Amino acid sequence: MLLRVENLHVEVGGKLLLKGVDMEIGEGETHVLFGPNGSGKSSLVMALIGHPGYRLIDGRIFFKGVDITEKPIDERIRMGMGVVFQNPPRLYGVKLRELINRVARDRTREDGVLMMLDRLNISEELLERYVNVGFSGGEVKRCEIAQVLAMNPDLLILDEPDSGVDVENLELIGKELAKILEDRSALVITHHGYILRYLKPSKAHVMLQGRIVCDGDPDHILNQIMREGYRWCERCRLMRKS
């Protein structure tokens, strides 16, 4: 098992956001996580990579069989996790080229990085700009993905890779991710499910109010959510309880 999350309880500022999350992602598997706004999806991402603001109350996280619950962020990342953030900060004075070169160091061959940048349509001009400063929505996502792919991770965590992206950029991103995910694992968080036109996850989870309430076939779950919204999951949860 590549990633195992057991009974994860996480709070931020005294508020409990994750209330006992369990999840397992195997080698080469892509899982998708659905959930309404505020259900705790991004909190799970932050807890997985070890954001210091997200305090672990209970539970453990195992990655590649190692208990990483107490490990700092950079160490977890160096073990092979990579995250595409939904709203990354702007880094004035740090050029995209400099950051990509730094994260690619020792992990990805230079020609591999250049080809990947070309496929993601990241121009020389964009590489010379400061990270996320004045970038369009599509540029932000493409550059996020480029950085993470340069890190060559074993597990990709993609937080809303399809939000704020136009159709052309979505296709570009979707195709590149589909290719990359042929031989590695991923947890994809999506609100609208647009990215699933390109990715074929093996399993879906639904998160409501800080808990995983449903696991199953991604197409079936997405169809139900599209038809009935998250009320369906709510009912499903109630049915399970009863």
Place this chain on the structure above:
Amino acid sequence: MQVDEEELRKALNKPATYGRDLDLSQYSTRAVGEPEVVKEVIERSFEVGVDLRKRDSLTTFLQIDHRALYKSIQRRLEGDIELMPIEEAVKRYEWVRELLWRLRSPYEDKYTAFNALHGSGGYFLRILEDRKMHIPIQACFFMFSPGIIQSVHNIIVADPGSEAQILTGCTTHPKISRGLHVGVTEIYVRSGAKLNYTMIHKWNPGFDVRPRTGILVEDDAALLHNYIALGYVGSFQSYPTARLLGENSKIAMNNIVYLQGSSEMDLGGEVIMEGDGGRVELLTNAVAAEDARIISRGRIVCEGEDGRGHISCRGLMLSDSAEISAIPCLVSRKMSSELTHEAAIGRIAEDQLFYLMARGISREEAESLIVRGFLDLSPMKLPDHLEKGVRKIIDMALEGF
């Protein structure tokens, strides 16, 4: 300009408006020994952007203590520029004497008065009409004798339609623990000329520095005035003043400062837009580490029509015992003017640190990357090779951070 010696003697006791008051009798006026371009001079000058190893192939001026030691004009620039010690220029051209003390008053404070009475050295640089030079002209002021006052007067004239890059580095022998550098610089940017003037300083912890810069910009002319200070200084106080005399005159003053130890810096800038359509930008990015104290002042006065001015001061605090103050001031005397300012002081943003660490970069490396990014050189529009050189200087200064 004629100066009144009696008035000057009175002004010798006059403290400056800003900055710590210094007792000039505590410094020596005597240089020790015969200056030479030794290894330490070459190495230290390189840290302020001046490559003395290339002094034969680049246009170069070097002064050590009171003496102008070296002056060369690149062969292909002969006939395009004039470069000589100020004393020689005053003897050669009556009009140069008229340019002295036109843009700064010699009676302003004890430092200008001392300079007018006892100053020694400095350069006269003139870029002739319509000549456009893209390789920087380099000047270095080096302090070699312990406890000395180096007090120089520079005149720069960019004739109409000319373009040039000037780099001035000021520094001291690494083993000298105290001294005072007073540099009076008057810059005349004539109609349609474009000048990029960059000054880089590197001092030792006990050094005091009081530059006095006056600037005049005529019609359709532009000056980019860049200042970079890295590391330590005892006390530094400077308040360059500029007059945008003509129509559509432009000036940008960019300051990049990284100070540590108990360094004190009071760095300002004032621009008066007298002509119409003036454009002014005053940008300061200041990093204060350890016990450093930095005051950043900016003042823009708009007297002409359609003037635009902006002051930006960003401060990065790396220690709880450091201090940064930002004091912007805008004065408008025309309804058509648009003047703005922004100031922000804080520590390294946690979200940026987290983001970089989420790319597998250690906390220390991420902090260093953010600080280096904060000392952003892009507004200075330096030529590529000079930007690379300055970037290296910043990396050297931040080594171990």
